[in-house]
Amino acid sequence: MTVTGRELRSTVTDDGTLRLTLEDVALEPPSADEVIVKVEAAPINPSDIGLLLGPANVSTLRASGTAERPAVGFEVPRERMATVRARLGQSLAVGNEGAGTVIASGENAKSLQNRRVGMLGGGMYADYRKLKARDVVPLPEGASAADGASMFVNPLTALGFVETARSEGHRGIVHTAAASNLGQMLQKICLKDGMPLVNIVRSDEQEKMLRGLAATHVLNSRSDGFRSQLVDALDETGATIAFDAIGGGSLGSDILQAMEQAASRRMTEYSRYGSNTFKQLYIYGALDLAPTVLNRLTFGFQWSVSGWLLFPFLQKAGGDVAARLRQRVVDELTTTFASHYTRTIGLAEALDPDVLRAYERKSTGEKYLIDPTRG
């Protein structure tokens, strides 16, 4: 039996327009190793917004279509078209992860029938999603779709940071935009695992929230004493690796500088090449699309700034590590890895101009969940 449902699509055309639409898609019955899941919850992560809106200028939003089949269009600034050359003309499904109920299953996946599952693989902003059985994970008893909707990207990323820090020989971690859902998970993991963590946030409110999670080091980058407090915290923790969600501007560079200053407190002899302490900055997000500015002269030559992405990390770490991390997420789904959503919206609502502008703002701590069963 064919199942038909809506699917949210994002398309950039070569006239410099990005369009979001809801398309009707018919799914053929699953093959032996596949299942069809009725989507009940899918989070809007910053990484989803990247695919959804690309480099579009959100202030140029123009709504069209009907209430049931809304559509929105945006202009893509000419100078940013180069960054989307590879997706021109392709109608792309959106939504990295989600959760729902298995409504059809192939002969090798019958044990999943009627189970509530979390799933990973793109195209989750849809009524139905067909995928390989190995890309879904049954939720523990009593867990809601909302509980399981974000069980991959943020939990595995937070665990990945700690794995990366350990395997590269660092003794402590710095995290920016630390009040995010991901940041809260990272704080809980670090507490449990005894890994020192220096949280950088942008408001007193965020600081308070993290202190409520028993965080030791929480610094507000907008407060007066930020830079010297950061050096002190780095000196105390020995943190020499940072994960930065912001990307643009010079905060990452400031962190490297502070690490260098902390290291030079322990130096006895001057070297014009700076300290021997190796400092690593990983940029894993793009909350600020502006260029990254590195004031190299302030942090010597023993440093590296790199992109960090979940999937290459998992691939490099290998199957055993990935399986261990996934199991930990299932075990601690409603504790360490609990996600909080500011608002739940329907699939058509995701194309409502006011709603769209609100989730596009990417305010730290705010998070939207799409529940297609709401319409």
Place this chain on the structure above:
Amino acid sequence: MTVTGRELRSTVTDDGTLRLTLEDVALEPPSADEVIVKVEAAPINPSDIGLLLGPANVSTLRASGTAERPAVGFEVPRERMATVRARLGQSLAVGNEGAGTVIASGENAKSLQNRRVGMLGGGMYADYRKLKARDVVPLPEGASAADGASMFVNPLTALGFVETARSEGHRGIVHTAAASNLGQMLQKICLKDGMPLVNIVRSDEQEKMLRGLAATHVLNSRSDGFRSQLVDALDETGATIAFDAIGGGSLGSDILQAMEQAASRRMTEYSRYGSNTFKQLYIYGALDLAPTVLNRLTFGFQWSVSGWLLFPFLQKAGGDVAARLRQRVVDELTTTFASHYTRTIGLAEALDPDVLRAYERKSTGEKYLIDPTRG
């Protein structure tokens, strides 16, 4: 018997002044494993200028002292004082490497007596230098002090680039400021070793010079078609590692972008995270002191930008590799690793205002040699 000679010193004081002076230094006789070398040639490398002049504003130069014992002073801009905090008040000897004749030797180093040697270890801008016998290398028969003066930093750096590229799995190299002495050595090594090399220069003259060394890929970053030529050259060579002497500005970022564009020519499916091709930029110099600007959105998430320094590289590579590279330098001293000097000056002349301004300009292809025996 004590040997007395002049030594060039650089001092930054906390009132924001950098002073260069010639100090008289008395050397006690060498211990068992030491030698004293009469310095006959020491190059002025960009890395030496970094220690010599630090972040001083060269336009504020003020000469003092006498013809025989000249001294010069500069202002250090207030905002740059943070970068020299660790050297405040220290009278630092300058000059990474040099060559000369052994005039005194400890009992375990008698075989070096009267030999002409190359040497590494700082403080070479001096009449005499005492150092461990293991830090000098006897020059081959017939080699002059000028031949051996630059046998460490540039040759080992150029060889280190090729070693690094190989050990990190890259198939070709990009090099900026490629017309430098170092760049010419790198071109010769790459030709000999069959490593594809993309040279980036800044003038037609420099391009011509490298083509005279049988370089295949030489691109002028100031020519009109530079960006598309770069993508073509990267596509052709498969180069995914770059060594950048400039550091400031966005050239490094442009190279990563071009690597990504070359990689995306081979992509069949769009990914908003960019290609799976890992791209590495190493910054090994600071010809431009401005901040490094990374336009991350143009090159995905599979990248790393890092500092590259000779000594940490040699340490990481291990003793066997270091010995192999040093031997190759001796074997090919007057061919692959021949250095060319624009001008030879005396030690006191290094503090002459006009001469100083000339070598401080760091024009690619120009290189000064200090010969203290000239006065």
